[in-house]
Amino acid sequence: MFKYRGYTGNILRVDLNRQKIDKIPLAESLAEKYLGGNGFGIRFLWDEVPPEADPLSPVNLLIFATGPLVGTLIPNSGRIEAIAKSPLTNMYGDSNAGGFFGPELKFAGYDMLVFRGRAPQPVYLYIEDELVELRDATHLWGKDTIETEEILRDELKDPDVKVACIGPAGENMVRYACIQVTPQRSLGRSGMGAVMGSKNLKAVAVRGTKGIAIAEPDKFHDLALEFHRRLRANDVYPAVSKYGTPGIVSIMNMIGRFPTKNFQYGAYEWADDINAESLHKKHFVKHLACYACPVACDKLFKIKEGEYRGLACRSVEYETLNGFGANILNRDLASILKANDMADRLGLDVISASRAISFAMELWEKGILSHGEVEGMDLSWGNMETVFKLLNMIAYRQGFGDLLAEGVKRAAEKIGRGAEYYAMHVKGQEIAAQDGRAQQSMGLAHVTSNRGADHLKGFPTIDETGYPAEAERRYGKEYLPDMADPRSIKHKGFLVKDGEDFAAVVDSAGNCKSGGTFVLAEIYWEDMARAIRYATGLEIEVQGLKKIGERIYNLQRCYNVLCGISRKDDTLPRRFLEEPNPSAAAKGLVCRLEPMLEEYYYLRNWDPRTGYPTIKKLEELDLKDAVDRIGREKLIYSREDMKPDRSE
Amino acid sequence: MYLDVNPELCTGCSLCEAFCSFRREKAIWPTKSCISVLKYEREALYIPFTCQQCEKAICAEVCPVQAIKRNAHTRAWEIDANKCMGCKMCVASCPLGGVAFDPHRGRAFKCDLCGGDPECVKVCAPGALKLVKGPEVVLAKRRRVTQNMLHLLQNWGVETHV
Numbered sequence: 001m002f003k004y005r006g007y008t009g010n011i012l013r014v015d016l017n018r019q020k021i022d023k024i025p026l027a028e029s030l031a032e033k034y035l036g037g038n039g040f041g042i043r044f045l046w047d048e049v050p051p052e053a054d055p056l057s058p059v060n061l062l063i064f065a066t067g068p069l070v071g072t073l074i075p076n077s078g079r080i081e082a083i084a085k086s087p088l089t090n091m092y093g094d095s096n097a098g099g100f101f102g103p104e105l106k107f108a109g110y111d112m113l114v115f116r117g118r119a120p121q122p123v124y125l126y127i128e129d130e131l132v133e134l135r136d137a138t139h140l141w142g143k144d145t146i147e148t149e150e151i152l153r154d155e156l157k158d159p160d161v162k163v164a165c166i167g168p169a170g171e172n173m174v175r176y177a178c179i180q181v182t183p184q185r186s187l188g189r190s191g192m193g194a195v196m197g198s199k200n201l202k203a204v205a206v207r208g209t210k211g212i213a214i215a216e217p218d219k220f221h222d223l224a225l226e227f228h229r230r231l232r233a234n235d236v237y238p239a240v241s242k243y244g245t246p247g248i249v250s251i252m253n254m255i256g257r258f259p260t261k262n263f264q265y266g267a268y269e270w271a272d273d274i275n276a277e278s279l280h281k282k283h284f285v286k287h288l289a290c291y292a293c294p295v296a297c298d299k300l301f302k303i304k305e306g307e308y309r310g311l312a313c314r315s316v317e318y319e320t321l322n323g324f325g326a327n328i329l330n331r332d333l334a335s336i337l338k339a340n341d342m343a344d345r346l347g348l349d350v351i352s353a354s355r356a357i358s359f360a361m362e363l364w365e366k367g368i369l370s371h372g373e374v375e376g377m378d379l380s381w382g383n384m385e386t387v388f389k390l391l392n393m394i395a396y397r398q399g400f401g402d403l404l405a406e407g408v409k410r411a412a413e414k415i416g417r418g419a420e421y422y423a424m425h426v427k428g429q430e431i432a433a434q435d436g437r438a439q440q441s442m443g444l445a446h447v448t449s450n451r452g453a454d455h456l457k458g459f460p461t462i463d464e465t466g467y468p469a470e471a472e473r474r475y476g477k478e479y480l481p482d483m484a485d486p487r488s489i490k491h492k493g494f495l496v497k498d499g500e501d502f503a504a505v506v507d508s509a510g511n512c513k514s515g516g517t518f519v520l521a522e523i524y525w526e527d528m529a530r531a532i533r534y535a536t537g538l539e540i541e542v543q544g545l546k547k548i549g550e551r552i553y554n555l556q557r558c559y560n561v562l563c564g565i566s567r568k569d570d571t572l573p574r575r576f577l578e579e580p581n582p583s584a585a586a587k588g589l590v591c592r593l594e595p596m597l598e599e600y601y602y603l604r605n606w607d608p609r610t611g612y613p614t615i616k617k618l619e620e621l622d623l624k625d626a627v628d629r630i631g632r633e634k635l636i637y638s639r640e641d642m643k644p645d646r647s648e
Numbered sequence: 649m650y651l652d653v654n655p656e657l658c659t660g661c662s663l664c665e666a667f668c669s670f671r672r673e674k675a676i677w678p679t680k681s682c683i684s685v686l687k688y689e690r691e692a693l694y695i696p697f698t699c700q701q702c703e704k705a706i707c708a709e710v711c712p713v714q715a716i717k718r719n720a721h722t723r724a725w726e727i728d729a730n731k732c733m734g735c736k737m738c739v740a741s742c743p744l745g746g747v748a749f750d751p752h753r754g755r756a757f758k759c760d761l762c763g764g765d766p767e768c769v770k771v772c773a774p775g776a777l778k779l780v781k782g783p784e785v786v787l788a789k790r791r792r793v794t795q796n797m798l799h800l801l802q803n804w805g806v807e808t809h810v
Contacts, residue, residue, distance in 0.1 A: 072676050073666050100662075107678065150690065159687065183660075183689045211669065211677030221670060228663075228771055241773075287774060288692060289661035294773035296659040300692045314692070 003028050005215040006068035006535035007036075008109045012132060014125060016199050017058060017117030021132050026111050032538065033622065036067025037508035038094045039552045040112055041083025045092065046555055046626075048116075051562035055087040055191075056173055056198040058118040064105065064164065064204070065112045067510030068536045071103030071212050071291065073224035075231050075523075076512035078103050078291025080164070080181060086190040087198075088175040088352070088407050089428040089452040091563035092556045093190030096456075096507055098290030101181035101206065104162040108208025119200040124165075126156070127206040137202040141171060144345035145180040152205045165203035166193045167347025169395040173197045174405040176352035176430070177395075180344065184314045185290065185298075188349040189429065190451050215537030223530055228294055230522045231515070237295070240520055241287070243276035244297035245318035250275045251465050252318075253326075255486060256586030257438035259431075260326040261381065262358035263424050263575055266435045266583035268326035274333055279316065282333055288314060295515040303334050313341040322433035323354025328361055329381035339387055346395035355430035356404040356411070357390055362422045368415065374400050424573050426453035427565065436576050436593075438586030439464060439486040444496050444596040447570045450556040458496035459503055459518045463488075470521050487585075489592050493599030501549030502528075508552060551621040554613050557606075558626040567611030570597060605639045614638050649722050649761060650701040651683075651769070652785045657776035660685055660694035664768035664777060671767050672757070680750060682759035683768050683777075696768075696777060699746035699759040701725060707738035707747050707758070724761040732756055 002009025002025070013022045034043050041063045053059040063083040070077055080102030086093025105113070108127050122137040140148050145167040152163050162182040169177035170193030177193030178186045187193070196202075214220045231237060239247050249271060252258040256266035272278065283303060289296035303311040316337060324330060324339040343350045363369040364379035377386050377400070393401025403411050408423035408430055424431045429452025436443020445458030462471045468484040475483060475494075482490035499518070502525065506517045509532055516523045523531075525542045533540050540548075557565075571577075576591040601608040605617040616638035618627050627635060636642055665681040673680050683698040705725050708716035715731035716738060718724070727738075727747075734754040738747045747758040759766075761779065769777045778785075 071666075073663075073670060153689075159689075183692075209679040211673055211675035211680065213675045214670075217670070217674035225770070228773075232773060286656075286692060287659045289659035291661060292663050292666055293659075293661050294663070294771070296661065296774065312692070 002026060004031055004068070004536040004538055005213045006072065006532075007031055008106055008111050008210075008212070010110050011112045011114060012110050012127070013114045013116070014134070015117050016115060016119040016123070016134075016201065019119070019123075019134050021134065023132070031068070031536070033548065034552060035505065035508040035532070035548050036070070036111065037065050037079070037081040037096075037510060038083055038504065038556075039508035039548065040065045041081060041094055042092065042552060042555045042559060044114060045083060045085060046559055049085050051559065053085060055085040055090060055093070055195060058116070058199070060085050060195055060198070062115040062192070062195045062199060062201070063112065066102045066106050067508050068532060070510030071106040072214070072535060073221065073292065074511065074531055074535075075224075075227050076290060076293035076295065076515040077510050078293065079507070079510045079512055080105070080187070081507055082179055082187040082192040084190075084192055084195040086429075086451065087173065087194045088191040091427065091452075091560040091565055092450050093192065094451055094507075095178070095187040095189045095192050097179075097181050097185040097187045098293070098512055099162075099181045099183060099185035100291050101162045101164050102510065103291045104206050104208050106208070106212055107210055108206050109210050113204065115199055115201060118198065122200050122202050124152070124201070124203040124205060127204070127208075129207075129209055140202045142168065144168065145347050146184070146345055148203055149180070149182060152203060156205060156207075158207055161205050161207045163203055163205050166196045167345055167395070169347040169405075170194055170197035171202075172395065172397045172405070174348065174394055174397065175407045175410070176349040176356075177347050178349045180347060183288075184344055186315065186344070186349070188351065189454065191349075193347050214535055216534040220531070220534040223534055227516070227523060227527070227531075231294055231520060234520045234522050236520055240297060240515070241295050243280065244299060245514065246276035246279055246316065246321055248318050249321055250277075252433075254584060255438050255465060256581055256584035257435045257442075257486070258326055259322060259433050259435050260583075261329055262327060262355070262362045262422065263431070263435065263573075264362075266438050266581045266586050270331035271326065273331040274321050274325040274336060278333060279321070283337065285312070290512065293512065293515055295520070297514060301337060303337055306334055308334050308338045311338060311341060313337050313344070315344065316340050317350070319433050320350050323350055324387065327354055327358045327433065328387065330384055330387075331382075332384065335384040339384070339391065342388060342391045346391060348391065348395060351432050352407065352430040353391065353394060355424060356394065356408055357387055359408045359411070359422055359424065360390070360400075360404060363415070363419055366422070368417050368419055368422075421574060424575065426572060427569050429453045431573070435581060435586065436572060436591040437581035437589045438583075440489045440591060440596065441486070441492040441495050443572055443576060443591035443593055444492055444600060445499070447572060447593060447597065448496060448500065448600060450553065450560060456513060457503055458499040459513055460492070460495050460499055461518045461521060462495060463492070467521070474521070474524060487589060489596050492596045493603055496596075497600055497603045500553050501546055504552040505545055505549040508548070547621065551623065554618065554621055555623060555626060557613060558618070558623065558630060561612050561630055565611075567609065570611055602639060607636050607639075607642055609642065610634070614641075649724065649764065649779055649781055651698055651759070651761070651766065652778045652780045653696050653698070654776045654778075655693065655695045657774045658685065658694040658696055659774050659776075660687060660692075661773070663771040663773075664696055667767040667771050671762065680748075680757070682748065682757065697745070699725070700744060701759075701761070706741045706743070710737045710741045712737065719760070719763075722761045722764040725758070726760040727756055727758055729753075729755050
């Protein structure tokens with residue numbers, strides 16, 4: 001039996017080239033130093049995937065990792081993490097989803113799945129406790145994600161089987177294809193679906209009947225109950241629970257942080273048409289939850305009349321309403337739901353797909369794309385017929401869709417003629433619906449995220465609309481009022497660094513960042529440390545946990561350094577730095593990135609010239625192998641060797 | 649007392665299964681839970697299913713060693729694990745699937761309402777599970793139905809004052 005509870009102690013390694021499956025033990029040291037989730041992921045990637053590897057080649061790994069809290073009593077502990085070298089950014093990539101796949105994997109007795117190689121023909125992996133088999137998936141190839149899941153449930157005669165699968169976008173290796181997990185949750189970002197497609201792996205179907213043991217059952221039970229009580233008593237619980245992420249549409253619009261027309265504006269004239277209240281009034285059917293979640297932020301929506309009558313869909317997020325709404329100047333809710341359903345079925349990341357389309361629309365508006373290049377399509381803002389057509393063309397890599405399937409960075413390089421200015425990405429990943437001009441910390445978070453533009457790594461929520469009470473509780477009075485002011489750059493490097501370290505731990509333990517840790521910020525370092533300690537028996541306190549978070553984040557950064565990333569890549573599109581936000585409370589603001597970045601590098605103990613971690617930091621985090629691999633000559637000893645420019 | 653289940657409110661989170669199994673096993677073990685959320689994903693329909701605490705309990709009647717007895721306080725049918733010989737007669741005869749079998753211990757198990765303070769009810773955030781005495785549930789349901797009828801009447805233009 002594995003030394004620590006909460007884990008199953010088993011990893012499944014699947015060599016798709018040789019169709020060989022090995023059950024190997026989880027190393028104790030891996031649990032002690034990397035906890036789980038993306039911690040496990042980066043260690044495997046670091047050890048086994050050469051940084052120069054093509055992410056779509058058989059050399060890449062596709063890792064599904066759970067954590068010690070996954071499948072337990074802790075609120076929303078149903079997360080699964082997918083990790084691989086990203087085909088979108090060509091560096092470290094991961095994504096995280098809720099649902100029921102992660103817990104089921106643990107009930108089947110596995111902490112982690114590691115795929116390598118490429119199957120000669122389409123296959124899926126079937127796991128039922130000890131029974132693990134690669135099976136033919138030729139009949140599933142070409143099917144959309146919802147069909148695939150339904151066929152597998154029927155075929156395996158098991159309504160409780162949990163599935164992770166790709167749609168046509170993954171099969172065709174669209175660089176931002178996602179993996180869908182039961183029921184309709186997305187491992188959205190970083191193109192994990194393309195990696196799965198490149199391996200000829202259509203799906204993983206898992207069923208488990210075992211239990212997850214806990215080190216200190218009584219304490220753990222009481223703590224979990226306490227968490228549940230605290231979440232349900234939280235001030236924002238009723239709103240988050242009722243509306244989910246769409247609830248923030250109106251607020252973001254008010255503070256000028258609701259990207260409109262490919263980030264040309266920060267507010268949308270017709271935001272009320274696509275906000276949570278309208279969505280609920282017109283389409284709400286039922287609240288749906290991920291495993292162990294009292295928040296139930298997911299909803300079932302139905303279109304009750306009109307052209308798409310009868311269409312039912314879930315996972316309609318703030319990002320969806322922005323991406324297929326304000327982002328492309330569309331105020332028709334039903335068509336947003338339709339586009340969301342299409343993206344889910346095709347297996348496309350909603351954020352990247354909608355940004356690719358808004359990018360094309362802006363190029364068309366500016367006259368950069370000619371009529372012939374877009375095959376005579378009308379790419380004017382808000383033209384949903386074109387959007388639907390493009391989604392299909394992207395997923396199947398047809399014509400102009402093939403270019404957009406590469407992501408906005410690569411597409412802009414191919415188009416040339418100044419297109420890069422309109423490609424809203426960081427390090428190749430399209431920027432989510434978060435405007436760094438209206439919330440300065442968000443700009444920094446996009447830049448420092450290890451998977452390219454992303455709001456969920458640093459996840460600064462404290463200053464989104466001002467949470468002074470929470471800022472004071474977490475960090476102390478001395479950080480106010482600037483900490484809670486979205487337009488101030490003071491202390492934001494600190495906020496983002498703390499968020500990144502904490503998020504690395506949350507993702508690795510297996511919790512949700514939307515329900516409890518960042519949004520509804522109830523559960524923080526001390527709580528996480530207790531939960532992990534009681535669940536596993538690991539002797540872990542806050543300091544130790546912080547070190548794990550930092551270790552994970554630094555190793556991801558080191559991997560990116562080996563992939564060629566340095567300070568020059570830690571930047572935003574010029575639009576954020578030069579074009580003042582014209583909207584609402586953010587009017588006249590640009591993102592003042594540099595001083596925040598200086599503070600950030602300083603706190604991370606990274607070299608502010610190169611953006612590389614210092615030797616001292618890496619040694620402190622027991623990452624001596626990273627020092628050796630990057631090369632001592634490239635690294636400086638400590639930040640004291642390098643006086644940061646603290647002029648602002 | 650018995651558990652009143654309202655599938656309309658169930659979000660499918662399975663917390664009831666997790667906590668139920670934890671109380672019995674000190675482990676999270678859904679296949680050893682007395683309550684199961686049956687899922688119909690295509691329709692997004694989730695139905696928590698457990699022992700109905702029947703008035704005429706066939707499980708107790710068929711038990712050859714009289715291991716299943718009614719708790720006078722909670723009115724729940726409880727299995728005496730020391731008496732149970734694992735013959736599975738109760739499992740086989742319950743028409744609703746209310747009794748389960750634990751292959752590791754060789755004993756039958758079923759919902760005993762946690763002695764009157766059920767874990768599943770405590771953690772059910774949407775309130776799909778309620779511990780009830782009886783009549784008040786029926787009245788609540790009748791009231792809900794009439795409420796729907798009132799809406800219907802209002803839609804037809806009939807004036808109501810409720």
